[in-house]
Amino acid sequence: MQTMESRQQANAGSKRRRNSLRGWRENVAGYLFVAPMFIGTSVLVLFPILASVVLSFTNWNIVSGFKKASFVGFANYQSILSDAIFLKSLGNNLLILLAIPVTLTIALTLAVLINRYIYLKDLFKIIYFMPFISSAVAVAIVFRVLFHPTRGPINQILMSLGVENPPGWIADPKFALVSVMLIMIWSGIGFNLIIYLAGLQNIPKELYESAQIDGASSWTQFTRITVPLVSPTTFLLLVAGIISSFKIFDLILVLTNGGPGNATITPVVYLYQKAFLELKTGYASAVSMIIFVIILLITLLQFYGQKKWVNY
Numbered sequence: 001m002q003t004m005e006s007r008q009q010a011n012a013g014s015k016r017r018r019n020s021l022r023g024w025r026e027n028v029a030g031y032l033f034v035a036p037m038f039i040g041t042s043v044l045v046l047f048p049i050l051a052s053v054v055l056s057f058t059n060w061n062i063v064s065g066f067k068k069a070s071f072v073g074f075a076n077y078q079s080i081l082s083d084a085i086f087l088k089s090l091g092n093n094l095l096i097l098l099a100i101p102v103t104l105t106i107a108l109t110l111a112v113l114i115n116r117y118i119y120l121k122d123l124f125k126i127i128y129f130m131p132f133i134s135s136a137v138a139v140a141i142v143f144r145v146l147f148h149p150t151r152g153p154i155n156q157i158l159m160s161l162g163v164e165n166p167p168g169w170i171a172d173p174k175f176a177l178v179s180v181m182l183i184m185i186w187s188g189i190g191f192n193l194i195i196y197l198a199g200l201q202n203i204p205k206e207l208y209e210s211a212q213i214d215g216a217s218s219w220t221q222f223t224r225i226t227v228p229l230v231s232p233t234t235f236l237l238l239v240a241g242i243i244s245s246f247k248i249f250d251l252i253l254v255l256t257n258g259g260p261g262n263a264t265i266t267p268v269v270y271l272y273q274k275a276f277l278e279l280k281t282g283y284a285s286a287v288s289m290i291i292f293v294i295i296l297l298i299t300l301l302q303f304y305g306q307k308k309w310v311n312y
Contacts, residue, residue, distance in 0.1 A: 049292075056286035061279040069282070076286035086287065088262050089270045090294075092177055093246060096266070099181040099188075100241040104234060106185065107192035112226060114193075115200045125197070129190035136187075140254035143183050144170065170256050173263040180252060180264050184245075192237050199233035200226070231310045239302055246295050267291050 056076055060069035080086050114124050131139065146154050147169035158166040167175040203226065211221045227234075249268045252258060258265035258273070267287060275284035 052285040052288050055282050056289050058282040059280075060282045062275075062281050063279055072282070076283050077290070079283070080286055080290060085262055085265065086267065086270055089265045089267045092264065093266045095177060096181060096184070096245050096248065097242060099184045100238065100245060103185045103188045103192055103241065104237055107189050107237075108196050108227075108230065108234070110189065111193050111196035111200060112222065115197060121197075125194060128193050131187040132190040134187070136250040137254050139183065139187060140251050143179070144255060147171075147179055170264075171260060173261050176256055176260060176263040180248075180255065183251065183255070184248070188241070192241075195233055195237060196230060199230045203229045228311045235302070235306050235310045239299060242298055242302070243295055246291060 055069075057071055057073060058069045059072050059076075060066065110128065114121055118124060146152050149155060149166075149168040149171045152169070154169070155166040169179045170176050207225050207229075208221055211225060216224070246266075247268060248266060249272065252264050252266060252269050253272070256264045258269045268291070271284045271287045271291070274280045274287060
């Protein structure tokens with residue numbers, strides 16, 4: 001009996017050692033697979049964020065090097081809060097946010113029409129998605145031509161229709177930001193459309209059939225069935241849209257370079273000007289921290305508010 005028990009204990013111990021060795025090997029393999037992504041994220045994301053936090057409390061610039069950097073405390077933040085150009089850029093970005101609900105409304109309407117009434121859906125998906133995957137620089141160059149105040153095709157058409165004084169578009173401080181928003185709406189519809197089409201596929205057709213039997217109109221079906229059931233998709237696109245609106249850079253830089261008269265300047269463009277043109281890296285780092293906090297607060301507010309209008 002003792003011999004049998006000792007053998008069983010030995011076998012159990014051997015089995016535990018094999019399982020432990022197998023688990024160790026699996027852990028090592030897992031760490032090796034994760035390591036490239038972890039290293040890349042640390043070097044390209046985490047380290048720059050931490051460096052920006054530290055640099056925002058200094059007067060460092062790229063040319064002078066770290067030796068001439070000095071700690072200035074909250075001086076950069078105090079200067080930013082009284083900086084008229086930064087406040088102007090922040091106001092412009094808040095106005096740009098108005099383009100997001102417009103984009104979502106148009107995209108959802110088109111998605112419903114394509115999903116219900118249009119054949120060759122894949123063709124229309126490609127047509128609407130093409131602006132989103134196009135280069136922002138190429139889009140900006142094309143619209144610089146289209147929005148030219150005198151020789152642009154848009155104003156030429158307006159004048160041929162009898163409009164004597166068409167808008168100056170990107171050359172007019174009153175219409176420059178509107179022009180940027182129109183381009184954002186045009187280029188963003190495709191992505192939102194594709195996501196909405198995927199969301200519409202998850203709505204049971206029985207709901208629409210029951211509504212039709214009860215005599216519900218198309219508008220009632222849209223407002224009482226479609227809109228509530230795609231609200232998780234709307235919430236996702238709303239959060240993504242707000243975050244991307246604070247990152248708009250290349251389009252404005254090529255299209256207007258923040259002008260005319262800072263009419264289209266945004267916090268990110270202002271950050272670029274301070275960091276790489278005026279070489280005030282510490283000041284620019286403080287700007288980036290303020291942008292980060294604003295985006296974080298808006299996102300938290302959305303997550304708090306989504307409980308009241310998102311139906312999961």
